[in-house]
Amino acid sequence: MTGVVSRASGAAREVEVRYDAQGAPYLATTLRGAQLLRHPLTNKGAAFDREERRALGLEGLLPPAITTLEQQVERAYAGFGLQTTALGRHLYLRGIQDRSDVIFQALLAAHLEELLPYVYTPTVAEAIERFDHVHQEPKGLVITYDDIERIDALLAAWPADDVRVVVATDASAILGIGDRGHGGIGISIGKLSLYGAAGVDPARTMPVLLDAGTDRDSLREDPLYQGVRRERARGQAYLSLVDAFVGALARRYPRALLQWEDLAKDAAIDVLHRHRRSMPSFNDDVQGTGAVALAGLLAACAGKGERLRDQRVVIHGAGAGGAGVAMAIQAGMRREGLSDEEARARVLVLDSRGLLIEGAKMEAYKAPLAQRRAAIESWKITGERPDLLETVREGRATVLIGLSGQAGAFDETIVKQLGSQCARPIVLALSNPITSCEARPADVLAWTEGRAIVATGSPFAPVELGGKRFVIGQGNNAFVFPGIGLGAMLSGASEITDQMVLEAAYALAEYVQERHLASGAMYPPIRELREVSAHVAARVMRRAVDDGVGTWPEGADPDPVAFVRARSWTPRHLPVRPA
Numbered sequence: 398m399t400g401v402v403s404r405a406s407g408a409a410r411e412v413e414v415r416y417d418a419q420g421a422p423y424l425a426t427t428l429r430g431a432q433l434l435r436h437p438l439t440n441k442g443a444a445f446d447r448e449e450r451r452a453l454g455l456e457g458l459l460p461p462a463i464t465t466l467e468q469q470v471e472r473a474y475a476g477f478g479l480q481t482t483a484l485g486r487h488l489y490l491r492g493i494q495d496r497s498d499v500i501f502q503a504l505l506a507a508h509l510e511e512l513l514p515y516v517y518t519p520t521v522a523e524a525i526e527r528f529d530h531v532h533q534e535p536k537g538l539v540i541t542y543d544d545i546e547r548i549d550a551l552l553a554a555w556p557a558d559d560v561r562v563v564v565a566t567d568a569s570a571i572l573g574i575g576d577r578g579h580g581g582i583g584i585s586i587g588k589l590s591l592y593g594a595a596g597v598d599p600a601r602t603m604p605v606l607l608d609a610g611t612d613r614d615s616l617r618e619d620p621l622y623q624g625v626r627r628e629r630a631r632g633q634a635y636l637s638l639v640d641a642f643v644g645a646l647a648r649r650y651p652r653a654l655l656q657w658e659d660l661a662k663d664a665a666i667d668v669l670h671r672h673r674r675s676m677p678s679f680n681d682d683v684q685g686t687g688a689v690a691l692a693g694l695l696a697a698c699a700g701k702g703e704r705l706r707d708q709r710v711v712i713h714g715a716g717a718g719g720a721g722v723a724m725a726i727q728a729g730m731r732r733e734g735l736s737d738e739e740a741r742a743r744v745l746v747l748d749s750r751g752l753l754i755e756g757a758k759m760e761a762y763k764a765p766l767a768q769r770r771a772a773i774e775s776w777k778i779t780g781e782r783p784d785l786l787e788t789v790r791e792g793r794a795t796v797l798i799g800l801s802g803q804a805g806a807f808d809e810t811i812v813k814q815l816g817s818q819c820a821r822p823i824v825l826a827l828s829n830p831i832t833s834c835e836a837r838p839a840d841v842l843a844w845t846e847g848r849a850i851v852a853t854g855s856p857f858a859p860v861e862l863g864g865k866r867f868v869i870g871q872g873n874n875a876f877v878f879p880g881i882g883l884g885a886m887l888s889g890a891s892e893i894t895d896q897m898v899l900e901a902a903y904a905l906a907e908y909v910q911e912r913h914l915a916s917g918a919m920y921p922p923i924r925e926l927r928e929v930s931a932h933v934a935a936r937v938m939r940r941a942v943d944d945g946v947g948t949w950p951e952g953a954d955p956d957p958v959a960f961v962r963a964r965s966w967t968p969r970h971l972p973v974r975p976a
């Protein structure tokens with residue numbers, strides 16, 4: 398079996414994974430000398446051994462001592478320690494990634510909890526905001542509206558023949574920081590770094606930016622801006638770019654999984670439905686965030702000995718994330734026996750104008766989440782539509798979830814109101830990065846005398862209160878998207894069904910309950926990302942088979958989690974030989 402990793406466009410293959418007589422993988426390459434050191438897939442740096450150096454024309458180009466990967470990680474970590482700002486750390490780590498995927502991922506694996514906040518949220522947001530002022534190395538594939546007729550050719554130039562995971566964004570709603578134009582490619586790169594950490598070979602991933610313009614004037618007027626200086630394409634023009642991209646992608650990589658990331662609300666939902674069957678795809682902000690929030694609620698309910706179906710949930714924010722979370726929680730409540738109507742009445746969603754109520758003016762995708770007029774008839778409210786405080790109070794909420802991108806939206810009055818309505822209120826402040834987060838965990842705990850069960854989307858330090866230490870769970874879709882991807886890959890899924898995503902939520906919730914329930918946590922520590930992803934993947938695989946969209950892989954019985962672990966990529970240097 399040979400897998401083609403890389404080639405010059407249309408020409409001889411530059412790098413290929415091959416297997417020796419014992420079945421051990423190695424890289425066969427036509428590259429020689431310094432070229433090998435400039436390729437992030439073949440560059441082992443000082444870890445090339447004597448024989449490789451001789452055979453590949455590397456003698457004299459490397460330090461004389463042969464280095465182990467562990468030593469390379471040690472050096473890279475020492476350099477990381479010299480960086481004094483968060484953005485400096487991000488750029489330092491991205492520099493290592495540009496030089497060697499293996500060293501980058503080995504470093505990440507050795508210090509995941511410490512490094513992830515610099516690779517991913519919150520620092521990735523700052524790196525995206527300042528992208529065209531600080532990033533020098535191009536990475537990923539950028540497709541603009543002018544390329545619409547030529548996307549097949551652009552994809553043909555991508556130097557890998559077996560891409561299995563693609564993360565694509567149009568950068569219209571990056572995290573909680575809005576339209577970020579060209580810099581948005583940083584979120585595709587960041588998400589794929591997490592796929593690597595969870596066990597997907599970086600050589601089989603491709604970050605994509607669909608550059609449909611930007612509505613941010615300050616970007617279009619910035620002399621350093623590297624993206625398309627036009628207002629965003631909308632409507633049919635936008636959709637034709639998306640359609641052309643998905644069509645070309647499915648032709649070039651029919652086995653790939655496509656993860657949509659950070660598309661603005663209605664586009665997120667439209668694009669998801671439009672292309673669900675064009676190729677296996679899901680929207681991370683709608684479905685991934687939905688699954689992660691549902692998982693956290695299930696774990697928190699188990700922890701306090703209650704059922705999900707008995708909670709009354711208020712969701713602040715009706716963008717892609719808010720809508721996805723509302724749909725996931727309703728699905729979870731239906732699984733516990735509620736009817737559609739009962740589940741709908743227990744999940745109250747607000748957009749920037751207040752509670753969604755049927756008949757009010759709103760985008761089409763919000764309508765199924767709106768409350769019946771009769772249900773709120775007796776509420777005491779001042780305006781046309783109840784605001785957040787009124788909804789929490791009149792709806793007798795027990796759970797408050799933030800996906801609004803509005804820093805500080807969960808203030809003392811609101812949290813105290815929630816805290817007065819139940820013994821153990823649940824607060825999920827999920828907007829990213831930290832500067833967009835709805836509340837600080839220390840405040841929520843103080844305002845509820847330590848009774849609240851709190852999680853956030855970005856990492857927060859533990860809180861000390863009344864002699865107790867509260868660990869703050871990170872309710873981030875990172876706990877589900879890599880597992881969905883791995884499960885889809887290993888089962889050869891032709892589609893990502895809703896049930897597969899829901900299964901990911903239950904896998905995560907059960908993982909927490911089996912290992913961390915005593916700690917009262919809603920989520921596992923982020924250092925367990927790889928193990929969590931294996932559990933999620935195993936369940937996703939099973940569901941793909943049950944839904945008739947995937948095949949149960951040979952060898953997955955009797956222990957599918959062990960099978961996923963064994964089939965996951967781990968960072969190590971492969972032998973490199975001349976092709």
Ligand SMILES: O=C([O-])CC(=O)C(=O)O
Nearest residue numbers: 518572573682829873874
């Ligand atoms: O990237 C993250 O940290 C989670 C996410 O998808 C978002 O906030 O849009």
Ligand SMILES: [Mg+2]
Nearest residue numbers: 572658659682
């Ligand atoms: Mg996102």
